Amino acid sequence: MLENISASHTFTKDGVYYFVRRVPTALRRHYTSSRISYSLRTRSASIAASRAIRASAQLDEYWYHLRCRDTELPGKHMLRSGAVPIGPEPISSPGVTNGYMTLSECVGVYLRLKGKGKGTTFHRAAERSCGYVIDVCGDRPISEYKKTDANTFRDALIDRGMAGSSIVRIFGTVRSVINFAASEKGLDITNPFGKVYFDRTAGVKDRQPVPLDAIRIVQENCYLADDEMRWLVSLVADTGMRLAEAAGLASDDIVEGAEGRYFVRIQPHPWRRLKTPGSAREIPLVGSAFWAAQRIKAKQGGSRFAFPRYNKTNTTNANAASAALNKWLKTYVPDGATMHSFRHSMRDRLRAVECPADIVDQIGGWQTDGVGHGYGTGYPIPILRKWLVAVA
Incomplete structure (x- = not known):
């Protein structure tokens, strides 16, 4: 505006x-x-x-x-037959x-x-x-x-x-x-902005995972508040999704499978793209994420979006979600921990139950090294669910 x-x-x-x-x-x-x-x-x-x-x-x-370039050449009709009109020099x-x-x-x-x-x-x-x-x-x-x-x-x-x-x-x-x-x-130049030295670690702070006891406290407070913002926190806490991935979910991306079990389908949308092609995936919902899915289905039934609060324009407002939720989290998590820290925590939690690294990568949408990992469709949802139940 x-x-x-x-x-x-x-x-x-x-x-x-x-x-x-x-x-x-x-x-x-x-x-x-x-x-x-x-x-x-x-x-x-x-x-x-x-x-x-x-x-x-x-x-x-x-x-x-x-x-000038678009204007007809003056006197063009008077040129001798076969003459080539000379126009202005090409411009850029x-x-x-x-x-x-x-x-x-x-x-x-x-x-x-x-x-x-x-x-x-x-x-x-x-x-x-x-x-x-x-x-x-x-x-x-x-x-x-x-x-x-x-x-x-x-x-x-x-x-x-x-x-x-x-x-x-x-x-x-x-x-x-x-x-x-x-x-x-087709320009032959040497790029002067290559090979410039500076300290790449200066001022860089490592992102800290949220400790497990703090995660439990956050989840309990989400259950008590029981609103759209806390559903989003709960969904991220027990899936390790990127905040933008979760905030931009369509209602139909939360799918109810067999025996009342839910999974979330993370896919690109016009209002929210994915960070990498490998970020498209399906994650079983357990723990607080399962609770959030139930609440979303019960309360947001008429909306196109799982989180309408952050999809009021043609682009998911993940920055607004991050600012609001990080402010709320400060009361319950150590200094330096943010919504993104749940993603780090999920990796640690899966390591703690000795989950295979390629399954961890599939759950988090991380790139797995090696040509062979690009073949096939990955692990089925029941296998992923088994490991997520172990940590939730």
């Missing part, structure tokens, strides 16, 4: 300035959307105004060239300089081609990571970035207090964007 309209072609959202410009009707066939909108990555009105003016001027210039979109794309143009190519079918997280990661580079080093042709720029960028991320794991992800995304765009356009 647009709010707090200020400088020309800008608006603010949560205090951050965004650029917005409608594409002229005559030129919309060149675009996938009728509006250009992106973050200016600043909370300063003066900086936002400067960046917006620059972006608007670039667009005006580019749109002028597009209109703003950001292409001396045959090389700028980083912002690389992001566009990367998302247009490789981003098809990917979720918003994939798109945001590319835009955010390369946006950091642009803020620090400028939006330049990718052939002009040097090793010193990459080192300066690294130092800027460290100064922001980012953990080593976050810096790894950002550099990995920037490298991927540049490599992909350069390969796609």
